[in-house]
Structures are given as structure tokens and as C-alpha cells.
Amino acid sequence: MHPLLERIRSIERRHAQCRGDAAPAKPIGVLETGWASVDAAIGGGLTRGGLHEWLGNESAATTSEVRQHARNPWRPPLCVLVHLAWSALDADRAGLWNVWIGRRCFPHPAVLLRGSVGDRTLLERSLFVSPLTPTDRLWAMDLALRSPAVGVVIGDGSEFDMAATRRVQLVAKNHETLALLARPPWEHGELSAAQTRWLVRQESVIHRDRSDSSNPQWRVELLRCKGMRWEQAQGVWNLEWNRAACTLRVSASVADSAGDASVASEPTQRRAMLDRQIA
């Protein structure tokens, strides 16, 4: 399966080079997400020695008062994180470990199995650490990133400030390890040293014709990518979860709605909405 995928990708790259609209070679030190359009938008993939933040969905409890007492004030984008953990595992032939830090971002282990045969590689190479405080979470992330046996560190980054994210970013860069942080959406306004920031949202289904898929879908939006200009570093993609195979792919329905005015103006609308929430 992987050789075939590689072959198809090399043909696509060659084809793109002929048209002159693609990078000539695969950048080094980059993890391909498996979503070609997303990779193209961020220069080939997620930087390996770097921190990448994924802002999750907000629960129904939106006000700060209710948020404190709600059982699940926000939902980390677990399916996206599982997909990226698989991508990293597929790219690393050495069989490095994935460390999940913070109970909130532990996925149900069933989604760590892939395909109908139930490939258990990710499940067997996953360590789950559950610190109680943000300080302990930061310490555990720092420690895990320093271990050469660890390929990806996925953590709950809620209540992390600028200094914390800078510390994680520096350690990830020095040890060339991928760090993924799940953060609540209301921390969008917090300063962060992350290489890329993403917002993952569930889309309200008003019209019947837009819920034709029997698989869960999310709208993933690129908020920031270091080293790129603001107008370049933006994009919105629909990702669809394959419940049987436990993988994410770019939904085909996005291609149809590419020219849709509502989608084109989505980042502006979303920013306005987040600003209102913060205010």
C-alpha cells in the first residue's frame, strides 16, 4: 500500500512540476499530513522540530461561568490528532513512541486501531500520561520531547501561556520532535510560539443536502503559519473521518464549494465570531 501511495505522489509531484506550480522536491524535516492540499498550503507539511496548535471545538457551554462548571467545556480534535499520529508513525520506520499527555486528549483506544484488520501499531506504541496540573503537563511534555525514543508528543495545552509554548517549541526544535497541542478555542487570543495554529470546528448542518455523508466531518482552518505572510497562510478544508478505517481524508464536497462565497469569506467571519466570544 505504501509503495503504491509513494508512487502516486511522485507522479503527482512530477505533474505539478511540469505545470510549474509545485515545490521541486520534498522538504526535509517535514511531516506530510496525508492531505495534499493542506501540505501544499503550508510548504510541504508540518515542521518536525516544531509545535503545532489545534484549537478544538467548544461545547454548548459558551459563557465563562458555565464553562467553569461544565463537564466537557471543550472538545479536543482527537480524530485529527490520531490521524497525524498515524502519519508520523508511517513516516518513522524506527517505531518511535507517541506520548499522549493530559487525560482530556486521550482518545478512545478503539480509534487507534486502523483498517479492517485492526493494525495495532499505534496502540502498542502509545504511552498515556495523565498529569493533574498545567505545570505538570508542561514538565511532562518537556521531558518527553527530550527522549530520542519519542516521535510525537501530543498534549493538552489548555492554560498554557506564551512562555510555556515557547519552551515547548524550543525543546521540540532542539530535539527535532513533533509536538502537537490541543487547546480550547477561547485561547485563540493567547500569544503563542507555535509554528502553525489551526481551528477545528463542527459545521452546523442547516440544509439537508450538506449532510449527505454518513461519516463525521470537520472544518479545519489554518489560522497562522510561521514564515508565511498572513494572506498566504490561510485556508479552509473539510475533513471526513472514515469510521471503519479510522483515518481522515479531505472531503470531496469541498471541491464543489470552493467557489462558494460563504466558504471564501469564512476566515473573516470566524475571526469576527471569535473576537465577539473573547470580548
Added chain:
Amino acid sequence: MRRSLRSRPSGGRCSTDRSHKCALLLAASHQGNEVVACACEYAQSAGVRTGMTVTHARSLLIGRTLFIERYQPEEDAKALKSLARWAVRFTPVVAVDEPDGLLMDISGCAHLYGGEAMLADRVAGSLEGLGFKARIAVAPTFVSAQVVSRSAEQQITIVEAGGIHDALASLPIAALRMDTSMGEALREIGIERIGQLFDLPRAELAARFSGNIGRCLDRATGDALDAIEPVQPLEPIEVERVFDGPVTSLEAILISVRELLRLLLRRLEKESSGACELSLTAERIHADPVMLALRLSHPSRDEAHLWSLLQPRLERLSLGYGVEEIRLRAVHTQRTGNGQMEFWPDPSSSIRPEQSVSWGQMLDQLTERIGREGVTVAAPSESYVPERAFVFQPWDEDRASRNSRSTEKASVYAAARPSRLFAPPDPVRVVTLTPDGPLLRLEWGGRAGAVRSCLGPERLVLPWWADSRRRENESAAMPGGSATRDYYTVQDEHGRWLWVFRDGASGRWFVHGEWT
């Protein structure tokens, strides 16, 4: 069998816990069939016998919780050897009598315990404390003790110096553990008991069969020299420091322990070993001693790493009126290779060696700060019930279970499951087409909306073969924990993908998970 019971996470409660009994079988392959190599008492009470097929045993144990593990004779031999080392506390000469016995030379030791009977009682009680049931025989010779202990019905038998002939005479010849062919040959001429062998002329016996049987009888009666090969007791690797008087200064304690650690690691280096478990004992004046135990994920003799684990614990140590003595001991050690140190580090590498931590060091530090229960791995368990399909267990338990059952993996029920499971399930208000039918509208998490798609139902029934009391307890503890659940995968108009079920008994609806 006892080794397997003790190695289980429940600590060997399989047969003894009356509230929830379960049976344990050890299976081995024999001529293409899976046969029972060993069965626990609970299984034996149901009629399971050694040598019967596993399928037959399953049919006898139907309706009871059953665990089947692989029979590992080599692991039994290792456990027996370590038990022999443990028994050195009673007498310095202890040997292994395979497959399931120990030989102890108690000459000159019995009086320390108040006589042979008292010593035998003490040994039996100590073994029972470890989870083993033992039959003990005290006899003038090793062979007679072997024969009597394997044939006697009572737990402790004492054979006096002049009573060997009487004790052995009534026992069957099979107790001498001779070749099968020789046993059959003796039975053909009508010899069933050892006493009949004593009556036969020794020269004729040797001429007709072989000299072995005569030698065996002589060793049993004490007419021939008998020797055993005792196990070598392991010398504990321990260092200690005795102070001139009670020390109350924490700084002095820290300096002393650091020096002791250095000495201990030097000894470990000479033996090419690393410490898997360390224990530190501080003897305090007018107070009980304090003991610290440090378990490591991998054998280590890295001073900086061990000190980083020990120091925070020492700083929390209660010194009382002062510490008089400190002992540091490597409780468990394991052989490690001798790696060559780098004198000139690679200049091209941006990572300095002191900045990176190995996998083992990372696990140790995480366990030390967060606790053993906070550093886990997920393992599938043999269940299709969603909340029981996987267990999060401490990494060291998982490693032990992987080592013991490296070839066997629990099967996983292949069905789509949400990325997040709620424990316990969250009640939800729904509007349905029929009482148990597809959902039209739901209200959960402060949001109400129409259902856009509803897939299902997937009916799950809790295992009917499980113990009914356990099922009732789970039903009471968990909302929606009744015997039948109908699961639906639901998308509402807010875009949420929820895993909703209807409780068969109460008819109430719950959200059990969500795709996030």
C-alpha cells in the same frame, strides 16, 4: 499453577475469592491437541483433570469465568529456583527437586526453631503466606523424604531415624520415580509396594533388573551416600554508613547517601549489572526505621539519573530525633552491557548528551512525579462491551503481561467506535418516531436540535455467561448498565456526531461517546 496465580494482577485471588470465583487452566500442546497441563482447585472441583482436552474442560466449566494460560515449564523451573533461594532463610543447604519440590538439609538447624515439627510448621506456614500449598516430610535421608512427601496424605509427616523401612514399606513403587519400563516389569511379577522390594535378595534384584534400583533403595535407607546440589544464595548488594551519633542535618544525610550510591554503583559496575529496584533504610533513634523503595523501568547505574529520583524523596524524609545508620541496597539487579563512553562528542550534533533522556529515564521520572497510575498504556481486553474493551494499565504491568503472554493477543471487537467515550454515559432527552425507534430530535449539552442522520441500531447485550451478581453490581454502578443496549450513531443539526443508546430495561437514552 501457583506461580501463574500469583503473577495475575488479582494476586492469585482466582480460586480463593468467594464473591467472584474464576477458574485458571494451564494449557499445553500434545499431539496436535490443546490439553490441560494443570488446573486450579476450583476447576478440579468441577471435574477438570490433567490431560483432558481444553474443549472438554471448557464444557465442564461452562457458566464460570475461565482463564486459560500457556503452560511454561521453563518459567516454573525458574520460579522453583528462586523459591529455593528464598528457603535459604531456614537452612543454608537447599536444593531444587524438579519438577515441583525442594530438598532442605536441616541438620543442626531444627533446634533453632524448637524441633523438627516446629520447623516443618514454620516452613509450611511461610509457604502458605506466599500462596503455595506444600506437603512436607522430615526424614533421615533425602530419598525417603522425597518418597514420603509425594505419597503421604497429611501435610506434615515426620519419619524417625529407625522407621524408614516401616514408612516406605506400604508406599507404591511408583513413588521411587523409576523408569516406566522398569515399573511395568516389576508390576508384571507382582511387585506393587516398596516393602516387597526390601524382601527380595539384593543380588537377584540387580541381576534381573539393573543396579539402579538397588542403589535407589540403599540411598533411601541410608546405606549409600546421598548428596544434593544446593543452590547458591545470592549475596545482596548493599552498602551502609553508621554515624557516630544521631544526625539531624539533612545536608549530611544527602552527602552520605550520594557517597553510598556511588559505592553501590561501583559494585554494580564490577558485576556488569544495573539496579532494577533500590531500597534505602534509615535507622532512626527512638523511632521506627524509614524505608524508601525505588522501582526502575530499566536496569540502570546512571548516578545522575538515580540521584535525581532519590534526592526529592530524601528531602521529604522525616529524620525524627536523628538518623544513626543508613543502608542502601540493590534489591533487584539485572545484567547490562558495558557501553563505551564518548570522550569527544560529535560536534555536528546540536543536542548535548546531558540534555537528552533515555526512554527508561523518562518513564522513571514520570512515574516518580505523577505516580504509577498516571503513566499507562492501553491494552485490549477480551470484551465487546465498549467501556470494558480496553484497559489503561501501568506500563510495568503491561510489560510483565507482554512477557508472560508474548504470543497471545486479546482480540478486538471490530466495530466503529467514537473517538471519545463518556464514563459514565450522559443522559440525553430525545424525541423518537417509535419508543425504540430512530431519533428525530435530541437535547444534550445545553443544545437542542433536529437529528439530521441516524444510523443503527447496533444492539449490544452484556455477557449472559458472566456472573449474575457482578452484572447486577455493574448495572447499579453505571447508568444504562442493563443487559441490553441499542446504539445509534447520530448527527444533529449543530454538526455533532454522537453515539447514543437506549437502555433496554429502563427505556432511557444516554450519550455514550462523541466523535471529536
